[in-house]
Amino acid sequence: MRFDEVVREEADGYWESSMVHPFVKGLVQGTLPMENFKFYMMQDAIYLKHYSKILAIAASKSETNQEMAYYLESARSINEAELELHRTVFKELHIGEQEQAELIPAPANNNYINHMYNAVLNESLPVAFAALLPCPWLYQSIGEEYKDEKPTQKLYRDWIELYSSKEFKDQLGIQKQMLNKYAKEHPADHQKMKAFFQMSAYYECKFWDMAWSLENWKELTPYELA
Ligand SMILES: Cc1ncc(C[n+]2csc(CCO)c2C)c(N)n1
Structure with a gap:
């Protein structure tokens, strides 16, 4: 099996759990309350901002021109996507300056972002790349699985369309090849690449939980006293 197939198979549980997650199901079926979306x-705007910065750090650590070009272009295009989000979706949802100024990452988002910074700052570039990969990969899988769903809300339809596009699938193909190239050239990094990929896939699931429960820093999970 190729390296990308091995890491993906190991993460099967996270993929399956995302596919049936009430947030994802609600989104594609159009039953998700707009408050959750x-x-x-x-x-996600916070997440994308940091994802772009992390790619820029990866660019600064690149050893080849090809790597450099990939990370710089990815950082630029995600920054652009983030700006677009503010121009369109934020406007549509009436998210004003005040609401944006008060915005802080929820616990699960904070954990995921910190995990990716840790990868890019303290680990090798192949390990950082593996940590960044579940993000496009999982979303591409969801887009493909639900590409024929047509929820009535335009924002939900746009979301599905974005991640089920051919360009997005082609881009993922290049990313899988990069993963395999890194794996071939850095056999000593295999264990960590796998571990960081799994951790990111776990955090992707926690991100759905966060959005479904409107997670915040004030309320802890209530446990019954024995
Ligand atoms: C929590 C979270 N995870 C993944 C994505 C999807 N995503 C973000 S940036 C990007 C492009 C990477 O090449 C993709 C696919 C998201 N929006 N939010």
Whole structure:
């Protein structure tokens, strides 16, 4: 099996759990309350901002021109996507300056972002790349699985369309090849690449939980006293 197939198979549980997650199901079926979608979008804007910065750090650590070009272009295009989000979705959902100024990452988002910074700052570039990969890969899988769903809300349809596009699938193909190239050239990094990929896939699931429960820093999970 190729390296990308091995890491993906190991993460099967996270993929399956995302596919049937009430947030994802609600989104593709159009039953998701707009409050949850708005919360998700606002948290995602923070996530995208940091994802782009992390790619820029990866660019600065690149050893080849090809790597450099890939990371710089990815950082630029995600920054552009983030700006577009503010221009369109934020406007549509009436997310104003005040609401944006008060925005802080929810716990699960914070954990995921910190995990990716840790990868790019303290690990090798192949390990950082593996940590960044579940993000496009999982979303591409969801887009493909639900490409024929047509929820009535335009924002939900746009979301599905974005991640089920051919360009997005082609881009993922290049990313899988990069993963395999890194794996071939850095056999000593295999264990960590796998571990960081799994951790990111776990955090992707926690991101759905966060948006479904409107997670915040004030309320802890209530446990019954024995
Ligand atoms: C929590 C979270 N995870 C993944 C994505 C999807 N995503 C973000 S940036 C990007 C492009 C990477 O090449 C993709 C696919 C998201 N929006 N939010």
